[in-house]
Amino acid sequence: MSGWEVFLQQLIIGLSNGMIIALIALGYTMVYGIIELINFAHGDLFMLGCFCALTLVGALGLQHPAAVIVLLAIVPVFCGGLNWLVDRLAYRHLRGATKLAPLVSAIGVSFVFMNLGFFWGGLPMDVFGMGKAAAAPKDFPVLVSNNNLLGNSNVQFTAKDLMVGVVTIPLMIALTWFVKRTRTGKAMRAVAQDQLAAKLMGIDVNRIIGATFLIGGALAGVASVVSALYNNSIYFQMGYRAGMDAFTAAVLGGIGSLPGAVLGGLFIGVARAFSDQYIATRWTNVMVFAILILVLVFRPSGILGAKHREKV
Amino acid sequence: MKLKFHWLFLLAAALLPAVAPRLGELLRPILIMAILALGLNILTGFTGILNLGVAAFMAVGAYTFAILTCDIYPFQFGFWGATGVTILVGLTVGVLLGLPTIRLRGDYLAIVTLGFGEIIQDVLKNLDVITKGTQGINPLPSPAHPYYLFLAFLALVVLFNRNLERSRIGRAWISIREDELASSCVGINPTKMKLLAFALGAAQCSLAGALWASSLGSSGEPGNYDFQVSVIAVCIVIVGGMGSIAGVLLGSLVIMGFNSIVLETFTNFLKAHQLISTDNVFTAPGNWKYMLFGLALILMMRFRPEGLLPSRSVKAELHHDHP
Numbered sequence: 262m263s264g265w266e267v268f269l270q271q272l273i274i275g276l277s278n279g280m281i282i283a284l285i286a287l288g289y290t291m292v293y294g295i296i297e298l299i300n301f302a303h304g305d306l307f308m309l310g311c312f313c314a315l316t317l318v319g320a321l322g323l324q325h326p327a328a329v330i331v332l333l334a335i336v337p338v339f340c341g342g343l344n345w346l347v348d349r350l351a352y353r354h355l356r357g358a359t360k361l362a363p364l365v366s367a368i369g370v371s372f373v374f375m376n377l378g379f380f381w382g383g384l385p386m387d388v389f390g391m392g393k394a395a396a397a398p399k400d401f402p403v404l405v406s407n408n409n410l411l412g413n414s415n416v417q418f419t420a421k422d423l424m425v426g427v428v429t430i431p432l433m434i435a436l437t438w439f440v441k442r443t444r445t446g447k448a449m450r451a452v453a454q455d456q457l458a459a460k461l462m463g464i465d466v467n468r469i470i471g472a473t474f475l476i477g478g479a480l481a482g483v484a485s486v487v488s489a490l491y492n493n494s495i496y497f498q499m500g501y502r503a504g505m506d507a508f509t510a511a512v513l514g515g516i517g518s519l520p521g522a523v524l525g526g527l528f529i530g531v532a533r534a535f536s537d538q539y540i541a542t543r544w545t546n547v548m549v550f551a552i553l554i555l556v557l558v559f560r561p562s563g564i565l566g567a568k569h570r571e572k573v
Numbered sequence: 574m575k576l577k578f579h580w581l582f583l584l585a586a587a588l589l590p591a592v593a594p595r596l597g598e599l600l601r602p603i604l605i606m607a608i609l610a611l612g613l614n615i616l617t618g619f620t621g622i623l624n625l626g627v628a629a630f631m632a633v634g635a636y637t638f639a640i641l642t643c644d645i646y647p648f649q650f651g652f653w654g655a656t657g658v659t660i661l662v663g664l665t666v667g668v669l670l671g672l673p674t675i676r677l678r679g680d681y682l683a684i685v686t687l688g689f690g691e692i693i694q695d696v697l698k699n700l701d702v703i704t705k706g707t708q709g710i711n712p713l714p715s716p717a718h719p720y721y722l723f724l725a726f727l728a729l730v731v732l733f734n735r736n737l738e739r740s741r742i743g744r745a746w747i748s749i750r751e752d753e754l755a756s757s758c759v760g761i762n763p764t765k766m767k768l769l770a771f772a773l774g775a776a777q778c779s780l781a782g783a784l785w786a787s788s789l790g791s792s793g794e795p796g797n798y799d800f801q802v803s804v805i806a807v808c809i810v811i812v813g814g815m816g817s818i819a820g821v822l823l824g825s826l827v828i829m830g831f832n833s834i835v836l837e838t839f840t841n842f843l844k845a846h847q848l849i850s851t852d853n854v855f856t857a858p859g860n861w862k863y864m865l866f867g868l869a870l871i872l873m874m875r876f877r878p879e880g881l882l883p884s885r886s887v888k889a890e891l892h893h894d895h896p
Contacts, residue, residue, distance in 0.1 A: 297680070299680050299683075299684065351871050351874075351875065354875055355874060355875070358874075358878065358891075359621075359891075360679055360680060361621075361623045361679060361680070361683070362874050362878055363874075364623065364680055364683065365623070365807065365811060365870055365874050366870060366871050366874040366875070368625075368804060368807070368867075368870060369866075369867040369868065369869070369870030369871035369874070370867065370871060371867070372804065372863045372864070372866055372867030372870070373863075373864050373867035373868060373871070374867075375863055375867075376860075376861070376862075376863045376864035376867065377864070379854070379860065379863075380854055380855060380860070383853075383854030383855075395854040395860075501800070505687075505688075505691070508684065512681075512684075543695070543698070543699050544695070544699065546691060546695055547691075547692050547695045547696065547699075550688035550689075550691050550692050551688075551692065553684070553685075553688050554674070554685050554688050554689070554692075557674075557677060557681050557684065557685055558673050558674055558677070558685070561677065561678075561681060
């Protein structure tokens, strides 16, 4: 492989992973945009989505590539519903409290989710590898093939890469349309701007916040399906890593901004791939966190975010 | 609190090994985590800064102490010299991390500290020429009577924090926690005061790290100082009571006692009666640990955000009706 081909290959891998990161980042950015909560449990919600997908594959005996549609119909509902439920049970009661209270609560939820994922992996099911330790990484069956669509070229662009694009790009367009054009989307933007004023205009603020959690969670569910099919391995602690990547992406793009989250996700995905290739895998995480800290310190509003002034 | 819980706690801890000699060994982690959590309490409890990376300060302390005492390095400072230097290193690291980040908003600052915690772990892992990677630096000389030594350190830290809380500095911290804008209007420099909190908090956490390393006889591996340790420290402060020294001591007793004594005893009991099956993950109590810690955080935030033994000012603050 020539240097140029290596570059192209890493770019493809980076963009595919970047789109998955972007889907998770959208959930962070929507929730942060509306209630200024860093939803720490979001990464772990994504992890639970992966376990849900694997369970479905095992329980329904899915093998055909078209099974992706079944997974995409069920897993986002599971993740969206769970996210909505957590907001209803935990965060909603902390709306008036100090800002750190919901963050601490979200860290708690993250730990509960991680533990649930651990137990889930210990269920006696064939797909989890009977007799394997609960904590061990699980193999996700190859439903979408690894075949190179570019024929005999050295650069691999597989059916999986295509699948990531086919699922995520229309979804992002639909989300933009939803937020910009529908009544609920308009209400979301109003609540994000000024909760009190939105309430005075007759918007049910709690319902709109609940809807945001639902949609954000559903996007994480889509990310779970796509990621599980793309990387073919799931692990109960994967949520922390994915969550941090996605949060970095959201901050980088400007938290609260939907196009920012997508841009940030693609950037982090590509940066990770290039760091793996050209620096060293073991320094990749350090690099992502360094990006996170540098952006927060020097440009906390991100690339596309609006300047935010602390109001008195 | 007329009872002065913290002095009772220390007295009881001092007498305990005389009654039950075996418990001394088990209680050491409680003492060390109490010092770590008191360091976090300066930040989160007094000043209102959430730090999600105190394990990193602890790691810095443990590795500095190990490098200064282990005989494979040319330093050989001995226990007291190394502990002194470790505290100074912790202070410096706190200032270095605080300087560029202290002006950030609360939740962003929390994430920066979390990122710092992850970076420190990876750096320690990757710089294996110096840190021996995942093997850790060992052996370290162990001090005489570690239990009483650690208890004496804890007593000193409690005394120091209590006096600090009542000093001009402590009052400035508490006023920043309650209202940063108002406190800057009455002439407090929030940036300077927060930086001081960072420095002193980090110094205490690295002291905890040094004691941990000396107790272990090894720096431990970088993975020992992961995010979960930081969250356990946050749990201790929140369950005990933010800003309350007595509360933090009670919190370490409850959380660490649960972690290293109750869970362990319960596991041994179940094992003895053959109630733990290897193919059922639900039967081992240790597997429930993070679920319980997570639930503790969620439920405390929901029903008793001021903690079990609250400081009076925090309680008043949290139960004051918000608009």
